[in-house]
Every structure is written in structure tokens, then in C-alpha cells.
Ligand SMILES: Nc1c(NC[C@H](O)[C@H](O)[C@H](O)CO)[nH]c(=O)[nH]c1=O
């Protein structure tokens with residue numbers, strides 16, 4: 001049994017709840033514990049995970065959020081930089097599943113958040129579990 005931290009950027013309540021349900025279902029099904037913390041937006045997710053890594057309380061992390069394209073270049077910044085920050089942490093050995101949707105519209109987001117359709121929350125949790133298992137294999 002391992003302990004995972006779900007870090008969610010609560011920008012779109014309903015979509016977030018759907019993604020979290022998929023992620024928590026997957027963690028529970030695998031017999032793992034989890035906590036959920038909330039940050040303002042996807043850009044804050046990497047720094048929140050970085051702080052949590054320093055605490056040494058968690059075995060892995062699931063990033064949950066929704067970024068929907070607006071009118072400006074801000075979409076590229078939020079989508080790209082949140083992913084870049086997460087990738088940087090993974091390259092230092094953190095087990096992180098990236099469940100931040102980066103989509104054109106709400107329909108695309110709904111299809112991906114719904115656990116009976118694309119279930120990207122569950123997929124991100126599975127990725128975090130898989131990377132934690134890999135880390136265990138190489139460090140024990
Ligand atoms: N537009 C979206 C954001 N933007 C907010 C940023 O993530 C950040 O919180 C702000 O720039 C302050 O640093 N965040 C999302 O998660 N989703 C969006 O669609």
C-alpha cells in the first residue's frame with residue numbers, strides 16, 4: 001500500500017469532480033491511500049507537488065486540472081508550462097501521473113473527464129501507480 005497525493009487545480013468544478021472520481025476509483029481499486037489538495041490553477045500544480053515531495057509524506061502524485069483554450073496565448077502558457085513543470089519533477093524521479101486536460105472546448109473536456117468514457121483521471125492515477133512501482137523496482 002502506498003500513499004498518493006492528488007493535486008487538483010479547481011478551475012472547472014464539475015469537470016474536476018469527474019476527474020477526481022476517476023483518479024480516486026483507480027487508487028482505491030489498487031489498494032492505495034490518497035489525500036487531495038487544491039491549488040488555484042494548473043500553473044500552481046508543479047510547485048505544489050515540489051513542496052509535497054520535500055515533505056517526504058507521499059509515494060506518488062496525481063495532477064488533476066482542466067485547461068480550456070480561451071482567446072489569448074495564455075492557454076499555451078498554462079498548458080505547456082504546467083506540463084513542463086511536471087516533466088521536470090518526473091525527471092528528478094518523482095512518480096507523477098499528469099491528468100491535466102488541455103482542450104479546445106467543454107465537450108472535449110467532458111469526454112475525457114467522464115470515467116465511463118476516456119477516464120483521464122483514472123489514467124493519470126494508473127500512470128502514477130505504475131511509476132511508483134517502477135521506482136520501487138529500481139530502488140529496492
Ligand atoms: N485559464 C486556466 C488557468 N489559468 C490560471 C493559471 O493556472 C494560474 O492559476 C494563474 O495564472 C495564476 O498564477 N488555470 C487552469 O487550471 N485552467 C485554465 O483554463
Ligand SMILES: CC(=O)[C@@H](O)COP(=O)(O)O
Pocket residue numbers: 067068069070071072073074075078
Ligand atoms: C486557458 C486559459 O488560460 C484561458 O482560460 C484564458 O482565457 P483568455 O485567453 O480568453 O484570457
